[in-house]
Amino acid sequence: MLIIIKILGLIVGFIVDKVFVVSEELGMTVRKKDFGEWYLEVVKKAGLLDQRYPVKGFPVYMPWAVFMIKRITSMLEQGLEQSGHEPAAFPVVIPESSLRKEREHVKSFEKEVFWITHAGQNKLDERLFLRPTSETAIYPMYSLWIRTYQDLPLKLYQSCQVYRYETKMTKPLIRGREFFWIESHTVQRTNEDAKKQIEEDMKITEDVIEKKLGIPFILCERPPWDKFPGAEGTYAYDTIMPDGKTAQVATTHNLGTRFSKPFDIKFVDENEKKQYAYQTCFGPGVSRILSAVISVHGDDKGLVLPPELAPVQVVIIPISVKGHEKDVIKKSNELCAELSKCLRVKLDNRNYRPGFKFNEWELKGVPVRLEIGPDDVAKKQVTLVRRDTGKRIVVSDGEAKKEIDEIMKDIFDNMKARAKKFFDENLREAKNYKELKEKLKQGGLVKISFCYEEDCAQKLKDDTGAEIRGPVFKSNEKPGEKCAICGKPAKKVVYAARAY
């Protein structure tokens, strides 16, 4: 018996060793085993961010990341402009007096902004702060611009970086002191118009995050204690990361007249009566959306990028054999020129082993690898390799373009389906507190009946670290009789989760 156990132990040890050797060769932590470590590694090794910049919480965004940030931004801008928003650029500095106008807003942001107290050697008469979000920069100007109902709706957006003095541990692209986002700020005549705007924001978000980037999400109305400071209602988009924690990637807020009153944004209506305007603001977090793309789609080899987002869609790798270099290079150059007419193509003719190049471009998530060797030259063909499945396909030269288009479409469909499957598998349900605690350990979003009291949400947070993310937007689902946490009468069906 003992011998059998020993032999079994040796076999298991051998297998474990093998697994580690493989992952060591690829140089990546296994994603399922330690998502946190995998994430930090991929951000570094794929050349996304360099965290060595000497100011804490301020990384350098490298070309591979910036290209994608610009592309996500442009997808969102397109949606905003198609729905009547116009771009603007407000200053990054805001005077302290503007921050002090809205009571809840100041309470929340006062402690998490960067202050400017001096200019040159002079102390400023009034302190300035770097925008953490731009309500207090934009609304004093709106008050000057808006006169009558004819000026409404006013819909402006800006794509910019914002600054928050985060005291929690920073995490690249997920929580930083400087991050990329878009903020749109609209002024409307009625509360009904404001609500319509919120739904328009939702459509823009869905088009980009789900349809173009393949990130599944749930849209929840945040409970009153977790709203944007000063807002009447906050609607937030959460996706589920591979470690089971949720990440909020965008929010849209109904501000009602809570900002128009202190900022004096009034208009004369059709009956010559002065009225306070209704407002909304919408903030898709571009850095966070990119972090979701990295996390949700990535695998043990590194990034897996949606073809529409990838900085390079096809990488051409010439595989030379002595005596055939010229033919291989010639064909590679020709194909690169031809495919570059409609795709983002990179010819990698660096003097490295092909295997090294394969690993590097797989790590960077390039959707299709095109290999050209002497055999391919002779047979007038190319070899295509898919990043998502690793499958190799040999096609004739003339068919390459058409085949790449089809493969990219198929890759994206496959990525979307995989992501959706994981998301759906991580939607759970719990009937009582014991069950809720168990299910939260498994990760994802757990549906419960809830009393909708802040104290009860706080108890959950203290006990488990999880938060109430809120009821699903416009859901009419009837709760059970009792709150799953405290046992008092339940008012709503909500989702709970541990969140980034």
Ligand SMILES: [Zn+2]
């Ligand atoms: Zn309760």
